Every structure is written in C-alpha cells, then in structure tokens.
Amino acid sequence: MxxxxxxxxxxxxxxxxxxxxxxxxxxxxxxxxxxxxxxxxxxxxxxxxxxxxxxxxxxxxxxxxxxxxxxxxxxxxxxxxxxxxxxxxxxxxxxxxxxxxxxxxxxxxxxxxxFKDWIKDQLYFFINNNIRAYRDDIDLQNLIDFTQEYWQCCGAFGADDWNLNIYFNCTDSNASRERCGVPFSCCTKDPAEERPILDRPEFHAPFLTFPRRCR
Structure with missing residues (x-):
C-alpha cells in the first residue's frame, strides 16, 4: 500500500x-x-x-x-x-x-x-556639538560643509554659532587666522570667481575670512 x-x-x-x-x-x-x-x-x-x-x-x-x-x-x-x-x-x-x-x-x-520642541532642542545641541569638533575630523568637516552648502545655511541658528569653535571664535585670546570667520561653505559665491584665478585680486591674499558675502 x-x-x-x-x-x-x-x-x-x-x-x-x-x-x-x-x-x-x-x-x-x-x-x-x-x-x-x-x-x-x-x-x-x-x-x-x-x-x-x-x-x-x-x-x-x-x-x-x-x-x-x-x-x-x-x-x-x-x-x-x-x-x-x-x-x-x-x-x-x-x-x-x-x-x-x-x-x-x-x-x-x-x-x-x-515632541517636536524637544527634538528641535536636541538637534540644535547635536549641531553645535559638531561645530565645536569641526576641525577634529576631516570626515565630519566634509559632512558639515556639504550640509551647509546643500541647505544654504550656516550653523544651527546662524553664523554666530561658529563662535563655539576654537578656531573661528572672536575672543581676544584666539590667535587663529580664522578668528571671527566662518567656513567657506557658509558663503555665497563671488561673481569675481567666474574670472580666471590669476586675474582676481584676492588670489594673493593669505586667507580669505573677511570681507566675504556670507549668509
């Protein structure tokens, strides 16, 4: 069977x-x-x-x-x-x-x-914490620059947030040549950049922090 x-x-x-x-x-x-x-x-x-x-x-x-x-x-x-x-x-x-x-x-x-208000506060805290560490890691620096360029922003609230970074803050004790400045990802493009680089007067400047047209 x-x-x-x-x-x-x-x-x-x-x-x-x-x-x-x-x-x-x-x-x-x-x-x-x-x-x-x-x-x-x-x-x-x-x-x-x-x-x-x-x-x-x-x-x-x-x-x-x-x-x-x-x-x-x-x-x-x-x-x-x-x-x-x-x-x-x-x-x-x-x-x-x-x-x-x-x-x-x-x-x-x-x-x-x-909890949008709490999330917003945590997001600002997270952004500012990473602003402080901007120069500590090249990957983090590239990520922040990409984010600021893509979203056309500068810091969490504005350019003054970069005072949290030891290289960009405006304290008298700051000897950095980037003092009172912001990363270039915060800045708008100058129309002069369309010219050949050797024709630009700023080509010979040691470091361009100001004057810059920044948001």
Whole structure:
C-alpha cells in the first residue's frame, strides 16, 4: 500500500529569481558600505586603536556607513539565501526585519511630531556639538560643509554659532587666522570667481575670512 505524497505550493521562478537578484545587489551594497567604513577607520588609525573611537567630540560619519552597511548586509543575506534555497526561516526573518524597520521609522515620525520642541532642542545641541569638533575630523568637516552648502545655511541658528569653535571664535585670546570667520561653505559665491584665478585680486591674499558675502 503506497502512501500519499503531498507537495507544497510551488514558488514562481520569476518571483524567486527577482527577489534573489534584488537582494544580491542589496547584499553587495552592504558589503561595499562596510568596506568603505572599515577603510576610513583604518586610514584614521581607529582599527589599530579602538579606544580612539571616543576621542572625537562630534559625530563620526563613518558610523553611518557601518550601521547602514550592516543592516543592508543582514537583510541582503537573508533575502538572497532565503529566496534561492526557499528557506522559510530566512524569508520570515527578512520580512520581520523589514517590518521592524518600518515600525521604527513610523514611531520616530510620530515621536518627532509629538515632541517636536524637544527634538528641535536636541538637534540644535547635536549641531553645535559638531561645530565645536569641526576641525577634529576631516570626515565630519566634509559632512558639515556639504550640509551647509546643500541647505544654504550656516550653523544651527546662524553664523554666530561658529563662535563655539576654537578656531573661528572672536575672543581676544584666539590667535587663529580664522578668528571671527566662518567656513567657506557658509558663503555665497563671488561673481569675481567666474574670472580666471590669476586675474582676481584676492588670489594673493593669505586667507580669505573677511570681507566675504556670507549668509
């Protein structure tokens, strides 16, 4: 007497390999982000001295690459292997992980709306803390410059926020040549910059802090 054989529902090959291909790309992007983050830390000597992670007073942008890369790597791996091997455990993990990320984003949006004043104060504190550490890390400096140029802003409230930085503040004891100045990312472009650089009178100036048309 032969027993009955039950087959589970078959998965469409198109869907299977579409999910597989998408997650392969996602997986390799995660590896790339992790590689960039580890390379940046190696260049800054962090990997040879882990305790130096806490030396930076402001935010280290490398953390963005490591965290985003780690999440993308885990999701990509679970989705890729789960789709290829039709592993229900990995596919469930993939779905639950995506659900958790969506839930956290939704929760963050609601909390930001409800506690917007507190969030604003924390954001200003975060920005000013990074202004103080502007010269401490080249990655942080590039991130601040990009943000100020892209959003056409200068500091959290205005250019006076740069008094928090020891290189730009206007105290009498500050011997920096950047005293009472702001980064160039705070400034508008001078029409004279369209001329060849050797024709500009400011070409021979040792450092251009003022006069500048800054926001």
């Amino acid at each position: 032969s027993g009955k054989h039950y087959k589970g529902p078959e998965v469409s090959c198109c869907i299977k390999y579409f999910i597989f291909g998408f997650n392969v790309i996602f997986w390799f992007l995660g590896i790339a982000f992790l590689g960039i983050g580890l390379w940046a830390w190696n260049e800054k000597g962090v990997l040879s001295n882990i305790s130096s992670i806490t030396d930076l007073g402001g935010f280290d942008p490398v953390w963005l690459f490591l965290v985003v890369g780690g999440v993308m790597f885990i999701l990509g791996f679970a989705g890729c292997i789960g789709a290829l091997r039709e592993n229900t455990f990995l596919l469930k993990f993939f779905s639950v992980f995506l659900g958790i990320i969506f839930f956290l984003e939704l929760t963050a949006g609601v909390l930001a709306f409800v």
